[in-house]
Amino acid sequence: MPRASSIAQAKADKRAGKSPSTQASHFVRDEIEAVRSGKHGVRSAKQAIAIGLSEARRAGVEVPQPKAGTKAATAKPAAKSGGDTVARRPSSESTAKRREAATKALKRESTAGASHQALSAQAKRAAGTRTAADRSAAAEKAAKTKGAAGRSEAARKAARTRASKKAPR
Secondary structure (H helix, E strand, C coil), X not given: CCCHHHHHHHHHHHHCCCCHHHHHXXXXXXXXXXXXXXCCCCCCHXXXXXXXXXXXXXXCCCCCXXXXXXXXXXXXXXXXXXXXXXXXXCCHHHHXXXXXHHHHHHHHCCCHHHCHHHHHHHHHHHHHCCCHHHHHHHHHHHHHHHHHHHHXXXXXXXXXXXXXXXXXX
């Protein structure tokens, strides 16, 4: 169940004109925190991210569905959570059983999938698939939606980072 604060932050991001992936990031962060705190485990960083994106879709964030070629086990639930054309609602008994079974299965998994190392490796793999044009377009859009105060703060942060890397340890 997504936190109310995540929903509020996602709505604020939408009003600011930020991308759906930025809006969904609050839900993904919540999911990673849930795994790290031991609420349940995941098999991989990808699974933790997928669960967070699914929650975002259910909360109304317009995150695109997985691309063609994605495993059916991932794509089918994503399509269900994003669509609003459901033929009939399953009985609450079967829904409760399914939810309980899913939670039980996740509790058997390790929390290593949400470790800093696993997330870093996943980010590097994802970044490797993006073209220079993709990265450039994303940076341009980020600069537009950040605003003057945000750009100024980002510049100060970058200066602090550069200074800390120069200082001897």
